[in-house]
Amino acid sequence: MSSSEPAPTRPASTPPFDRGHTDDLMSFLAASPTPYHAVAEAAGRLEKAGFRQVRETDAWDGTAGGRYVLRGGALIAWYVPEGAAAHTPFRIVGAHTDSPNLHVKPLPDTGSHGWRQIAVEVYGGTLLNTWLDRDLGLAGRLTLRDGTHRLVNVDRPLLRVPQLAVHLDRSVNTDGLKLDRQRHMQPIWGLGEVQEGDLIAFLEEEAGIAEGETTGWDLMVHPVEKPAYLGRDRELLAGPRMDNLLSVHAGTAALAAVAGREDLPYIPVLAAFDHEENGSQSDTGADGPLLGSVLERSVHSRGGSLEDRARAYAGTVCLSSDTGHAVHPNYAERHDPTHHPRANGGPILKVNVNQRYATDGSGRAVFAAACERAGVPWQTFVSNNAMPCGTTIGPITAARHGIHTVDIGVAILSMHSARELCGADDPYLLANALVAFLEG
Numbered sequence: 001m002s003s004s005e006p007a008p009t010r011p012a013s014t015p016p017f018d019r020g021h022t023d024d025l026m027s028f029l030a031a032s033p034t035p036y037h038a039v040a041e042a043a044g045r046l047e048k049a050g051f052r053q054v055r056e057t058d059a060w061d062g063t064a065g066g067r068y069v070l071r072g073g074a075l076i077a078w079y080v081p082e083g084a085a086a087h088t089p090f091r092i093v094g095a096h097t098d099s100p101n102l103h104v105k106p107l108p109d110t111g112s113h114g115w116r117q118i119a120v121e122v123y124g125g126t127l128l129n130t131w132l133d134r135d136l137g138l139a140g141r142l143t144l145r146d147g148t149h150r151l152v153n154v155d156r157p158l159l160r161v162p163q164l165a166v167h168l169d170r171s172v173n174t175d176g177l178k179l180d181r182q183r184h185m186q187p188i189w190g191l192g193e194v195q196e197g198d199l200i201a202f203l204e205e206e207a208g209i210a211e212g213e214t215t216g217w218d219l220m221v222h223p224v225e226k227p228a229y230l231g232r233d234r235e236l237l238a239g240p241r242m243d244n245l246l247s248v249h250a251g252t253a254a255l256a257a258v259a260g261r262e263d264l265p266y267i268p269v270l271a272a273f274d275h276e277e278n279g280s281q282s283d284t285g286a287d288g289p290l291l292g293s294v295l296e297r298s299v300h301s302r303g304g305s306l307e308d309r310a311r312a313y314a315g316t317v318c319l320s321s322d323t324g325h326a327v328h329p330n331y332a333e334r335h336d337p338t339h340h341p342r343a344n345g346g347p348i349l350k351v352n353v354n355q356r357y358a359t360d361g362s363g364r365a366v367f368a369a370a371c372e373r374a375g376v377p378w379q380t381f382v383s384n385n386a387m388p389c390g391t392t393i394g395p396i397t398a399a400r401h402g403i404h405t406v407d408i409g410v411a412i413l414s415m416h417s418a419r420e421l422c423g424a425d426d427p428y429l430l431a432n433a434l435v436a437f438l439e440g
Contacts, residue, residue, distance in 0.1 A: 015374060015375065015376075015428075015432040015435075016257045016431075016432065016435055017253065017257075017428040017431045017432050017435075018428055019424070019425070019428065020428075021250075021253065021427055021428035021431055022237060022424050022425070022427050022428055024249070024253075025227075025237075025246065025249050025250075025427050026226070026227040026228075026237070026239065028041055028245065028249045029227045029239045029240060029241055029242070029245055029249075030226050030227060032097075032241065032245055033137065033139035033153055033155065033220070033222035033240075033241075034073070034139045034140050034141070034153075034218075034220055034222070035072070035073025035074075035097035035098050035274045036072070036073050036140060036141045036149075036151055036218070037139060037151060037153065038073070038097045038245055038248055038272070039070055039073055039074065039075040039097060039272060040070075040151065042075055042077075042248060042249075042252045042270075042272065043068060043070060043075060043077075045252050045253075045256060046066065046068055046077055046252065046255070046256060048256075049066065049255075049256035049259050049260075050065065050066050050259060050260065051065075051066035051067060051068050051077060051079075051256075051259065052065070052066070052067060052068075053067070053068055053069070053070065054067045054068070054069060055069075056069060056071070056293075060297055060298075060301040061301055062080070062298075062301035062302035062303060063080070064080050064081060064082040064083075064084070064262075065079070065080060066078070066079040066080075066255075066259045067079075067080075069290075069294055071283070071284050071290060072274060072283075072284040073097050073098065073274035073275075073284055074097065074272060074273050074274045074284035074285075074290060075097075075270070075271075075272045076269070076270070076271050076272075076290060076291060076294045077252075077255055077269065077270045078090070078267055078268065078269040078270075078294070078298060079255065079258065079259045079260075079264075079267065079268050080267055080298070080302070081261065081262045081263070081264045081267070082262045083262070084267060084302065085302070085308075086299055086302045086303050086304030086305070086308040086312075087299075087304065087307075087308040087309075087311035087312050088265075088266065088267055088312060089266050089267070089311075089312050089313075089314070089315030089316045089317075090266060090267045090268075090269050090295060090312065090313075090316040091266040091267070091268050091269065091316070091317055091318075091437060091438050091440060092268075092269040092270075092271055092291075092316065092317070092318035092319070092397075092403070093247075093250075093251035093254060093255070093268075093269070093270050093271070093318075093319050093321055093434055093437070093438065094271045094272075094273070094286070094318050094319065094320040094321065094393050094394070094397055094405075095244050095247035095248045095251050095270075095271070095272050095273070095320075095321050095322065095393075096244045096247075096248075096272065096273045096274065096275075096276035096277070096280075096286070096322065096393060097244070097245065097248055097272050097273065097274050098123075098124070098244075098274050098275055098276055098277050098278075099124070099240070099241040099243055099244070099245070099277065099416075100122075100123060100124030100125055100126030100127075100277050100416045101123050101124070101126060101131075101220050101221055101222065101418075102120040102121070102122060102123065102126075102131060102161075102185065102187070102220065102221040103120060103121050103122075103123045103218075103219065103220045103221075104118060104119070104120055104121075104138070104140070104199070104217065104219035104220065104221075105119040105120060105121050107119060107196075108199045108200070108219075109194050109195060109196050109197065109198050109199055110186065110194060111188075111194045114191055114192070115188050115190075115191065116188065116189055116190040116191060116192055116193075116194060116195075116198075117186045117187060117188050117189065117194075118138075118159060118186065118187050118189055118199060118221075119186060120185060120186060120187065120221060122181050122185060123220065123277065123278065124277030124278055124416070125277065125416055126416050126417075126418075127414075127416050127417045127418070128179045128181070128184075128185060129177055129179065130414075130417040130418040130419065131161050131185070131221075131223075131418050132161050132162070132163040133160065133161070133162060133163050134160070134161070134223050134225075134418060135157035135160065135223065135224050135225065136157070136158060136159040136160060136161070136187060136221045136222065136223055136224065137153070137154050137155045137156060137157070137158055137159070137221070137222050137223075137224045138152075138154045138158055138159060138203070138219060138220075138221055138222070139151075139152060139153040139154065139155070139219070139220065139222055140152060140217060140218045140219035140220050141217070141218050141219075142200075142203060142204070142207060142209065142214045142216070142217050143214065143215060143216035143217065143218075144209065144213050144214060144215065145213055145215055150207050150209060151207075152203050152206055152207040152219075154203070154206055155222075155224055156224060157224055158189055159187035159188065159189045159221060160187055160188055160189075161184075161185055161186070161187045161188075162188060187221065200214050200217065203217075203219070222240060222241075223240050223418045223419060225240075225419065226239075227239030227240070229424060230421070234424065235343075235344060235423065235424050235425070236343065236421060236422070236423060236424055237421070237422050237423070237424045237427070238419055238420070238421050239419065239420065240418060240419055240420070241420075242323060242410075242412055242420040242422055243322070243323040243412065243415055243416065243420060244276070244321075244322050244323055244409075246323060246410055246412075246422070246427055246430070247321035247322055247323070247409065247410070247430070248272045249427070249431075250321065250427060250430045250431040250434055251270045251272065251321060251434060252270060252272075253431050254268075254270075254431050254434035254435045254437075254438055255268055255269075255270045255438065257435050258435060258438045258439055261439070264438075264439065264440060265440045266315075266316075266438070266440045267298070268438035269295075271286075271291050271318075271397075273285050273286045273288075273290075273291075273393055276322075276392070276393055280393060280396050286393035286396045286397055286400070287396045287400060291397070291401065292400065292401050295309075295312070295313075295316075295401075296309055299312055313401065313402055313403060316403045316404065317363075317366055317403070317404050317405070317406065317437075318394075318397050318398075318403050318404070318405040318406070319366075319367065319370075319405075319406050319408050319434065319437055320357075320358065320392050320393050320394030320397060320405055320406065320407045320408070321347075321408050321409050321430065321434070322350075322392045322393070322394075322407070322408075322409045323409050323410055323411070323412045323415060323420075323422075324341065324348045324350050324381045324409045324410070324411050324412070325341070325381065325411060325412070325413075325415060326341050326342060326343050326411035326412055326413050326422070326423075327340035327341060327342060327411075328413060334384060334387060335384055336382050336383060336384045336385075337384075339380055339381055339382045341379040341380070341381050341411035342379070342411065342423075343411060343412075343413075343421075343422060343423030343426065344423030344424070344425040344426055345377060345379045345411070345423070345426075346371070346376050346377035346378045346379055346426065346429045346433075347371070347376065347378050347379070347408055347409065347410055347426065347429060347430045347433055348378065348379045348380065348381045348408060348409055348410065348411050349364055349367050349368075349378060349379070349380045349381065349406070349407075349408055350381045350382075350392070350394075350407040350408060350409060351364075351380060351381065351382045351407075352382065352383065352389045352391075354389070355395050356389040356390065356391040356392075356395065357389075357391070357392060357394055357395065357407035358392075358394035358395045358397070358398040358405040358406065358407050359394070359405075359406050359407045359408075362404070363404065363405070363406035364406070366406055366437070367406050367408055367433075367437075369436075370433050370434075370436040370437035371433050371436070373436040373439075374432040374433045374435065374436035375432075376429045376430075376432050376433045376436075377429070378433070379411065381411065392407055394406070394407040408430075408433075409430075410422055410423075410426045410427065410430050411423075411426070
């Protein structure tokens with residue numbers, strides 16, 4: 001916690017989440033190798049909490065209860081309390097489902113010199129070296145001739161991106177590893193001659209689909225090593241895709257926890273978008289129309305007018321929850337000298353005056369109030385002035401919808417690696433803060 005921030009007040013009641021939340025996060029990460037699997041997992045958990053899916057092509061009613069919309073790798077879920085007015089504001093937890101990785105190309109079967117390989121394209125700002133010499137699986141969705149989709153997950157060692165032996169690159173440990181995205185990142189998956197259509201036929205067999213029924217695919221590579229506690233006292237958590245499934249999982253748990261409360265002054269919402277890692281400009285990204293469409297239809301289904309929508313938006317607040325940088329013990333000079341977020345120090349408030357993050361002073365007050373109510377410690381992150389700052393869905397949400405937005409998250413190490421690291425307490429501290437925020 002920054003020295004200027006007051007010690008948190010512990011709540012009189014027991015918070016809803018403890019270390020069991022982190023155990024559940026590990027299961028969620030393992031079951032969610034792609035955005036499509038992540039939203040399916042989140043939807044299943046919301047169904048158990050009483051939510052029901054509504055389709056965008058159907059007419060919506062304005063009755064009370066929990067609902068969610070699925071579109072590709074995105075999910076928008078909300079809970080309408082009994083008696084909510086058409087102009088009732090929303091409280092939104094925003095997150096994203098995608099992570100930097102390797103995506104399969106349209107013509108996947110390739111290879112040379114007796115090696116069979118899979119042609120992949122680099123997605124997002126991944127740390128390329130972390131994908132080398134690692135056991136990799138393959139997952140995603142297959143689109144069938146009738147237009148339906150089928151999820152597939154080969155969650156066993158199937159692929160490997162082999163690194164060049166040090167004997168053939170004697171300068172690698174002195175001059176650094178240099179990887180060409182096209183030549184050096186294509187994984188191997190067998191021996192023999194390249195057979196066109198081989199990969200898709202293999203995946204059809206894995207998914208129980210008749211050969212030749214697949215006409216489209218969205219497939220990506222994932223490490224098959226499971227999430228695990230790390231450290232002498234198991235106080236750390238190592239795992240894949242924590243940027244940003246950690247926030248998707250926390251937001252799902254928080255929304256399910258407040259659902260059923262009829263004294264809520266706001267309509268709680270979870271907005272989990274795809275494509276944040278490449279700019280959010282898609283029909284399932286934060287810069288697309290999905291969130292605005294869902295919120296407007298929710299207002300109109302309760303008999304609301306354009307005026308009601310404007311009133312609801314004016315009172316709405318969004319917490320854009322994404323991972324941030326914990327201070328790195330080996331590279332502390334890369335961080336701001338007075339802002340050093342630590343693992344297990346609680347969620348972080350992310351600030352950038354150039355609007356790479358959307359937080360302002362009033363947003364800080366909203367976040368501080370939620371953490372105080374939850375009895376959760378919190379920290380502040382700001383970039384070193386000499387280092388460029390990343391960004392999130394926060395500024396996009398604020399600008400596109402005119403919604404007051406605050407950027408927060410959990411501090412991690414190895415961001416954009418195939419395997420990231422955080423404090424084992426921070427996931428449930430974040431979830432408890434999100435509950436307090438959604439409760440208003």
